[in-house]
Amino acid sequence: MxxxxxxxxxxxxxxxxxxxxxxxxxxxxxxxxxxxxxxxxxxxxxxxxxxxxxxxxxxxxxxxxxxxxxxxxxxxxxHLRLGTSMTYDIPVAQLLSGRLAITLPLAAGAMTIALSLGLPFGAIAARRRHRADGVMLDAAAQLLQSVPDFWLGIALVGIFALHWRFAPSGGFPGWAHPAAALGALVLPALALALPQAAVLMRVMRSALISIEPQDFIRSARARGLSPARIFLRHALPHALLPVLTIATMQISFLIGGAVVVETVFDLPGLGRMLFDAVGNHDLVVLRDLVLLVAAAITLLSMLAEWLATRLDPRGQPR
Incomplete structure (x- = not known):
């Protein structure tokens, strides 16, 4: 059955x-x-x-x-046939193959940074919400959420590329030089990741605060479990459910932000391809690209829903 x-x-x-x-x-x-x-x-x-x-x-x-x-x-x-670009007279599949090699690592790097920053800082902000550092973390997250991607990208270029010369200010050397290619994606990934990290941090903070007074948390304390075990075994699985949902929704924001960020950093990725297609009125590229992005977001949403059922402790045998 x-x-x-x-x-x-x-x-x-x-x-x-x-x-x-x-x-x-x-x-x-x-x-x-x-x-x-x-x-x-x-x-x-x-x-x-x-x-x-x-x-x-x-x-x-x-x-x-x-x-x-x-x-x-x-x-x-x-029949899984993509069209031919009106502007370049090149199959859309061929255009996509080169652009995805830039946008996918960029999006994956941005999401990794967002999760790596958002989850631990969200937990810290929840635990220390009544102290000055916790309040400052929450205020910083609210500030980052309101910063436009293009302004953040320009600020990162001014600080890390022009002033400190830590990373290149733009362009992409190609994957024939992996170290240089990864270096060219560092600042764009940060520009995409920081606002999303702020969102995840606030979601994580709110989820942990709402879970703290629940009966199962108080029961765990009454049984003498350590704070670390309570957090990892009981609080974290429940808090990850809304975080996972929001993280999946952020995929669309990453793609939308990639249009701006790739333009700021002169990266020939999927976002730049979409921007050029709009400027050239290339209907074939626009139709195929929008539908492919919608399919990817829908599939990721289904995957997130499946993972949520697996992570939900209420659906697991005791």
Whole structure:
């Protein structure tokens, strides 16, 4: 019976994923279709002739009704075929492969830094919330949450790149030189991570404070368990549930922040690709990229929900 229930749950999640992506594809296509501007004119320039525009419209499939364009796009997606960039005349899959090699390590590094800072400092802020250092930690987290990514990136460049010369101010040398490549990602990762670390710290702090007066914590103290054991065995698993949920939601903020941060640091990653696609009115890249990002976020949300059920002590046998 448990196996059947698990199978049904998995099937329902896959169905929900398919419906969510279908809705996202329809919304994405509709929004991009009503945006002002003509991709063909953006490619050919303002002096393009009507004959050249008509020929390019036919080549790009823009002369077909919107519904036909949408169905053709869905057919390509169903067969795992990404389109060809209108701007570069290069398959989107080929563009993505090079850009992901920068954005994925950047996002992974930023999330690692955010978790490494947010969780321990959140625990410290909760434990010392009535002392001056705990109040200062909470105030610093609130300040970091309000700092824009681009300003933080510029500040990090001014301090660590121009003044202290600790890291390069921008550019990416390629993975042929791993040490230089990692060095080029340090400041961008910090610019992305610090506001997210502040969010995780405050979530962790609030979760631990709300758990402290619970009956199971008082029972653990009454049994004579040490504070460290109470924290690791009882408080931390409960506090990690909201933190895990927020951390998954932060993936979308990391991608959004990457658009700004990669522009500030001149990194040719996924965010810069999205920024250039908007400027060039490259509908093919925009549609495929937005849907791929939505699929990644949805899958990560499902993974986080599954992990939450595993981490929830209430669902574990005693």
């Amino acid at each position: 448990d196996a059947l229930t698990t199978l049904r749950s998995f099937a329902s999640r896959l169905l929900w994923l398919a419906l969510a992506l279908l809705a996202c594809s329809a919304i994405t296509f509709a929004i991009l279709d009503i945006l002002p501007g003509d991709p063909a004119r953006a490619m050919l320039g303002m002096n393009a002739t009507d004959e050249a525009l008509t020929a390019l419209h036919a080549k790009l499939g823009l002369d077909r009704p919107p519904m036909m364009q949408y169905l053709a796009w869905l057919d390509d997606l169903a």
